[in-house]
Amino acid sequence: MSNHVEQKLAVLGLELPPAPAAVGFYVPVIRTGNLVITSGQLPFVGKQITFEGKLGESLHDQQGYDAARLCALNALAQIKACAGSLDAVRRVVRVEGYVHSAPGFRAQPHVLNGASELLVELFGEAGKHTRIAAGVAEMPLNAAVQLAVWVEVE
Amino acid sequence: MSNHVEQKLAVLGLELPPAPAAVGFYVPVIRTGNLVITSGQLPFVGKQITFEGKLGESLHDQQGYDAARLCALNALAQIKACAGSLDAVRRVVRVEGYVHSAPGFRAQPHVLNGASELLVELFGEAGKHTRIAAGVAEMPLNAAVQLAVWVEVE
């Protein structure tokens, strides 16, 4: 019945995309115990990577931020597909962020805030999560960001 | 008594290697709750790294694929050492793949399929796992791939 988190998304002018398919021989999301863990999500819109390239080279900080936000939306779509509803999420546990970084680019935390701020906007206190932030030299499909999200569900 | 997974390995012409030692001050595998988690596995055969170098430079895609498959075999050896038998595995949860990548190399998903396809060949539906795929610039021992595997056991 309840659909609070998706209603909050709508207020932000966002909606859940279809959950993207995996780009290899794996599955996009899994549940183990009461943890739901996504695979690394890329900034897909449909079948298209929307932010290609490296931060600090062909992409500027705000594009990275937007790419991370989009990865988070895709992760939420995976979590809904696995848990049935985003309202089953008890808390967000962890965000793993890999940022496609040109030499000298060090604003990985700002880029990943694009994901983190969305999660806190949607889930409030329960959206506060731990995070790792790595600058990686090469990324599948030349994507700007890869993001995995861990949540606890009921 | 049962040894189904190792019998499937034999059908593929493979066998479990001895579980490789850690390359630092840590242990190669641990159990917490009903998760068994390996350390990052390298493409060792005995004490020798068999695939050295970067993908997209000194190594081609198929060598990366073979390296990932070998890392997965080593991970399975660790899991058996911890859980007693591969038949104790209820499902594969997660593969973390770090691919030693030269500038411009972006076929990390293909490389990691070398591990993922083996896991699904051995465990069927229960072998389907989530995955993260990062292209890293520098790797311990100049190995082509590093792979950590998470499984759920009974």
Place this chain on the structure above:
Amino acid sequence: MSNHVEQKLAVLGLELPPAPAAVGFYVPVIRTGNLVITSGQLPFVGKQITFEGKLGESLHDQQGYDAARLCALNALAQIKACAGSLDAVRRVVRVEGYVHSAPGFRAQPHVLNGASELLVELFGEAGKHTRIAAGVAEMPLNAAVQLAVWVEVE
């Protein structure tokens, strides 16, 4: 009442620092089930990153080792803040180490031993953990090392 682990730290001439704040829109530590997981810790002393730069370039191996040890201390401060006392730690489960690496630097395992050896000095057998070791090209705040620690608590 008991404070065994901090007494061991004192014997080593060390003390727990204040737990560093997050450098983005996230929290530094979380508990899920009986796992306590830190965010990626940087080599902060107070508000200052003490080891800046890349291993194999502006920093030598021993500085990397010291940076990893400092990251581990900061992780322990986070774990105490979450669990109440380091004596609540039943075992260390996992260390994720990201080493800021110049081209050709491959001594990531030695660097991360700075963290791993401290954990075993403090917790003995229960301090033995799994580990992943990645050489990353770019790091938030130009830090030498980023380290996340997972422990099991009562």
